[in-house]
Amino acid sequence: MLIMKSLTDARRSRSGWNRSLYFSMSWETVNKILPKTNFQDKDCSCIRVVMYSIVILVFFTIVASSEETGTSIDQARLLDDLFDKYNPRIRPVYNRTTQTQVQMMLVLATIIDMDERNQMLLSNMWVTLIWHDEFLRWNTDDYGGISNIKVVSHEIWLPDIVLYNNADTEYKNFLIKQTAIVYSDGEVLWATPVIFKSSCSVDVTKFPFDMQNCSMKFGPWQHDGTEVYMTGRSDVTEYESDGQWDLIDLTLDEHVEYYPDHPGVPYTDVTYHVILKRRPVYFIVNLMLPNGLFTIVTVTVFYLPPESGEKISLSITILLSLTVFQLVLADFMPPSSYLPFLGYYFVTAMLLVCLSLLSSVLMVTLHFGNTEEGSMPDWIKKVFLDFLSVKLNVYKQPKVRPYQANISQSRVQEITRTPNYLRARMSNGDVLVPLMRKDSKHSYKDRRAPGLRKIRANPCDESEIIIELLGELQRVARYHDMKRREELIKKDWKIVAMVIDKIFLYIYIFGSTITTVIFFYEMLN
16 A cells, blocks of 8 residues: 555656656665564575565566556546536637637448438438537646547537438437547547438439439537537548449538528538439339330331231230339339429330320221221322322232123113024123024024923013023122222222321331430430
């Protein structure tokens, strides 16, 4: 106990270790510890020397251990002296008109999440705050050369800095329950990683080739500019990409603003601008490329023959697929009236597919339409058959004039009875039909084959039979003429359907090309 008391007294008398003092005190301390004993023998004097040696060894061992633990004792004494009358609720200035300068250093570590739909940015930041506390200063020589100490942040004064555009459910004081470093000149360094959830006005006009500028505004909430003045710095060397966003820059602006609740009172803040660029590869592969493939596949609808019965079903399938991709895109976008160019591209593609569906319906309707309503109007023949079919290189089947017997009562001329022939006028000339008489050399009996029974006919009966046969021939010819007319009309409507389908094909190709060129021009410009 006497040794430790001596060490403590020496340490308090002057800074550092005074080794000469320890050596001068050693014998005095030993004499106090060892009782004075009269030793008359040499053995006793030897024992005394051994005892002195042991005491001296123990003494220097204690001295060495005291040198190692002296800093902790000095630090404890320093903390007692600094925080004896310290009040963390008082701004640490001796003159209340003195302005506390707070410097903020923000290092962006990574982007955890960018929620475009809810317009929020979740980021991992390394925050460093530096200010001067006039109440936390000391002379390093008085405390064993200690130049800085680490204290819990709630034990010292902290600036009430908040994130103005906080998007979390509640405002959390990220300054408390952390460790701060206090230097001998009164400088306080507070540093810790913080995860911020801030609001971000997301502009998805050029999605997925977009760049976002998310602002984070920091500043004291209660201390005005006459008490606390904010300055800022930034660093991007520690940024690690999350695979979706690349950091372009981290800039800052320092502002002095006036708010309506305290007119004429300045408040300072530092606004950091996190400029990010999206990596578009994921969205190109999963959204844009399938949409482009569907646009190309839609062209095959126009070349699919209507007899296959799949033109309309293929158009509907492509339309439904584009609708699904439109819904997937809507999940990424914020619910607002602004639509990205990719959304306009999808909507235009859907309209063009609807156009191909309309073309398929018209073509199938005209191809398998009813031809009993009458012949084709003349203007359709002139526009589609005579003009557009030639210009669009649509080949139609040549029309063949049907055989027209025209053996009707109005067309059959009066029958000229001759002794041997019946004259009938037909469309391809006059026909002389021989009459069979009983005494004629051209009688049926002269030409009959062996084994046929003899037929005797009345000339009037023979003429009536011929006329009936001609009537039957007229009806057969009229039926075939009507069928051929229907086939020609149907072929003409098929040609009209092909012309309309090719017109829609050119409209679709032109619209798709113009839409794609405008889309990529706006994206890359």
